[in-house]
Amino acid sequence: MHTAKIIIVGGGIGGAATALALDRAGFDFTVYERSQQLREVGAGIALWANATHILKNLGLLEDAIQVGCLTTNYQFNSQRGKELVNIAVDGFELPVVGIHRAELHQLLGCNVPREKFILGETFERFERNRNRVCAYFTSGLSIEGDALIGADGLRSRVRALLLGDQPPTYRNFKTWRGLTDYIPSEYRPGYIQEFLGRGKGFGLMMLGKGKMYWYAAATAPEAQPDAAIGRKKELEMIYQDWFPSIPELIAATEEANILTTDLYDRPPTKPWSQQNITLLGDAAHPMLPTDKELVLRWRMRMSLPNACKH
């Protein structure tokens, strides 16, 4: 019997999770990743019930909870710490987990045979030949398979070739993400806390292994360089009069552990598959961490006032 051979382009969280699911389902597949190493950025990620549902199906939920941290509440505050809304998130059938991205990636990847990941191969183009698809890489490698999955992220090459569309849209704000061992005395265990101000925000949550993850966002032009005083000093200035946990966390974080990222998204496109080629993760639909529609729907449902200075 012919076992379908599936080509996965991209070995991020999406590509690694797909590889594991295909492995468990008995498919023949290979992941082609352009980086020389399988890795994720040094930041945290909140796994909501839709994601923990997948981890449960993959048999990895307990492991993720072991290396991550269970979240009980999602709390929104004004910038000075007045509570605006506090949502219990521990009542779902499945938990919400805060976890280091590298731990999650490692958990997914280490359960897939190592030889299924081919590193240092950058996908260039595909050709369809009847029911088969051939993927070509910049190294000169070409691979034929029965199906191709583009899990190659925000600026997906597979997507550009499949849908012929434009680059993603910059949404006029950037984020900083930090990791530290410092836990502010006012932190409430199990909480994701967000603090909202005009054109700015700050959030924090526990990951596993005693790590605190924080993220800040502010309106900014695209590709804005770091301030001359450096990332940490700039953040200390921006957030100096916010809720005390915030300047404390920034002060406790090493400059090298602060990442910056410009934020982009795309409107949803349907369909994102054609015959035996499909897209997955950010290649299919990159969203802002603050997905505007979602926040608006929440605000309407909760009658949440606009954040103001308290």
Ligand SMILES: Cc1cc2nc3c(=O)[nH]c(=O)nc-3n(C[C@H](O)[C@H](O)[C@H](O)COP(=O)(O)OP(=O)(O)OC[C@H]3O[C@@H](n4cnc5c(N)ncnc54)[C@H](O)[C@@H]3O)c2cc1C
């Ligand atoms: C600031 C921020 C915070 C976020 N917070 C959360 C959160 O708390 N919870 C949540 O669920 N989501 C969150 N997200 C979204 C989440 O991080 C992404 O949706 C997810 O990481 C996308 O994974 P991916 O595998 O699709 O893409 P990526 O992680 O981008 O992986 C793509 C992979 O493809 C490889 N690649 C690219 N091009 C090629 C090529 N031509 N050939 C071969 N390989 C290639 C890349 O090297 C990379 O390894 C956040 C996003 C941002 C920006």
